Amino acid sequence: MTIMPLFCNNLARKDVLIGIMFVMGVNQSNCTDMLNTAREELARQVGLFSEKYAARRKAVRDTLRNGVYKPAGRGKPASEYLLRMISEGEAVPVINPVVDIFNYLSARYQIPISVWDTEVNANAGVSFELGQSEDSYAFNTAGHEIALHDLIIGCVTGSEDRTPIVSPVKDAHSVKVGDKTDNVAAAFYLPESERAAFAEMEASAKKMLQLSAPGSHIESALLASGEEKRFKAFVDHRDG
Numbered sequence: 001m002t003i004m005p006l007f008c009n010n011l012a013r014k015d016v017l018i019g020i021m022f023v024m025g026v027n028q029s030n031c032t033d034m035l036n037t038a039r040e041e042l043a044r045q046v047g048l049f050s051e052k053y054a055a056r057r058k059a060v061r062d063t064l065r066n067g068v069y070k071p072a073g074r075g076k077p078a079s080e081y082l083l084r085m086i087s088e089g090e091a092v093p094v095i096n097p098v099v100d101i102f103n104y105l106s107a108r109y110q111i112p113i114s115v116w117d118t119e120v121n122a123n124a125g126v127s128f129e130l131g132q133s134e135d136s137y138a139f140n141t142a143g144h145e146i147a148l149h150d151l152i153i154g155c156v157t158g159s160e161d162r163t164p165i166v167s168p169v170k171d172a173h174s175v176k177v178g179d180k181t182d183n184v185a186a187a188f189y190l191p192e193s194e195r196a197a198f199a200e201m202e203a204s205a206k207k208m209l210q211l212s213a214p215g216s217h218i219e220s221a222l223l224a225s226g227e228e229k230r231f232k233a234f235v236d237h238r239d240g
Contacts (some may be wrong), residue, residue, distance in 0.1 A: 006125030006230040009223035016063045018128045019188030019198040021220045027182045029097040029171045046087045053110040059191040067150030077168045089165035099177050112168035114187040126154040139170040144168050144183035154167035
């Protein structure tokens with residue numbers, strides 16, 4: 001089966017970038033010493049990282065201030081939630097080696113990152129835009145919902161139905177990565193002023209992913225407003 005997902009930054013704001021990483025073949029991923037060491041270092045120096053990226057956190061919050069949406073309370077970026085857990089001595093949940101890598105990077109660099117199982121929606125592409133007044137989705141097994149009006153969201157494209165699945169705050173439970181997930185996408189929500197941060201995070205992610213899932217294939221792109229990227233065609237190794 002040939003896969004050619006299209007990712008689009010359809011946000012009107014010119015100061016918001018969407019970084020994309022598309023990773024195929026992660027179903028045999030494993031936790032590595034490199035990730036464990038990195039997480040331990042972050043826990044030891046959490047105060048330093050928190051202070052270092054104070055300006056970045058403010059810039060990220062500003063990108064989420066659109067229309068009626070305000071990044072306050074439970075509506076703050078997920079990256080802040082992750083760092084707060086670490087600073088309070090709580091253990092960030094171990095979910096899946098690939099998800100754990102992106103969660104570490106999100107907390108470390110204070111950039112929110114969505115991670116989802118692309119096979120849930122047949123490896124369809126995703127359009128990033130502002131949520132409409134009626135948009136919402138359940139983000140946990142209990143069925144609790146997040147209202148998405150004017151929040152930056154990623155919507156599945158290529159079908160008649162417009163389906164929001166991810167955001168910088170919480171992702172839909174329906175697309176959560178599991179033990180049998182084979183293909184994963186990650187979206188980085190960045191202020192334009194933090195363009196250089198994506199290159200650093202991208203390099204770290206690729207290094208960790210190549211160790212965690214040696215057989216995986218990784219593609220990435222950084223999209224400004226109005227830009228789109230269709231990744232190269234891939235052959236799903238399960239067919240072979």
